[in-house]
Amino acid sequence: MPVLIAIPARYASTRYPGKPLVALRGADGTIRTLIERSWRAAMDVRGVERVVVATDDARIREAAEGFGAEVVMTSPACQNGTERCAQAHVALGGGFDIVVNLQGDAPLTPPWFVEALIEGLRAAPEAQVATPVLRCDGAALNGFLADRRAGRVGGTTAVFDRAHQAMYFSKEVIPFTSKAYAAAEPTPVFHHVGVYAYRPDALAAYPGWPVGPLEGLEGLEQLRFMENGRRVLCVEVEARGRQFWELNNPEDVPRIEAMMADMGLP
Helix, strand or coil: EEEEEEEECCCCCCCCCCCHHHHHHEECEEEEEEHHHHHHHHCCCCCCCEEEEEEEEEHHHHHHHHHHHHHCCCCCCCCCHHHHHHHHHHHHHCCCCCEEECCCCCCCCHHHHHHHHHHHHHHCCCEEEEEEEEEHHHHHHHHHHHHCCCCCCCCEEECCCCHHHHEEEECCCCCCCCCCCCCCCCEEEEEEEEEEEEEEEHHHHHHCCCHHHHHHHCCCCHHHHCCCCCCCEEEECCCCCCCCCCCCCCHHHHHHHHHHHCCCCC
């Protein structure tokens, strides 16, 4: 089952214009752009036939080709990363059994997250889409709550049923819990890791569906699958001592750099 990883990247981000080209300093002082760090994370995933950067911007294309990435140009009309991945898959002539969307703002994604995601989709023939979820400890949950109190959108949370089929995703912290948790204590809240694995038929159908009310309210692309009756599988992954965060706002740059320093990531 050949696997493609597409890394969607656009320059004109509403919340953070130019985000893919933001410089991040590693633990050893090495400075690399966000898109290069995301590409390097994709290249570490085992069992993948091809990795491409999917963009509509010449500046991102030039930067990506400069560090050795294959680039597929897509339309600026793409509304989100899933639509961009769908276009990239068509532009490459199809032929992949699984397409992975490793979003260009997730440079701390460990390779085993993506490997578990691919295996999870392979093992669940009823699922059309799979995405990883990571159980929050008290420290992570408190970070989510602090962001919301400050009016910032931090991470996304997920709730799912006993079969790990997604019930909902939100930028609010769900489910509600009134308990106070110690920093290292497991909580009932799951952080949605912004990576997706699609079956080609579901990915091809996606751009033809209109944006539904939930996707419009939350700004979460995966909700379009759920609003159109497609099953989304939540694959629980383990941190194994790694810290994880996505770059959503300028304030996340020092946070991610501090995490790389703590983990010794160059």
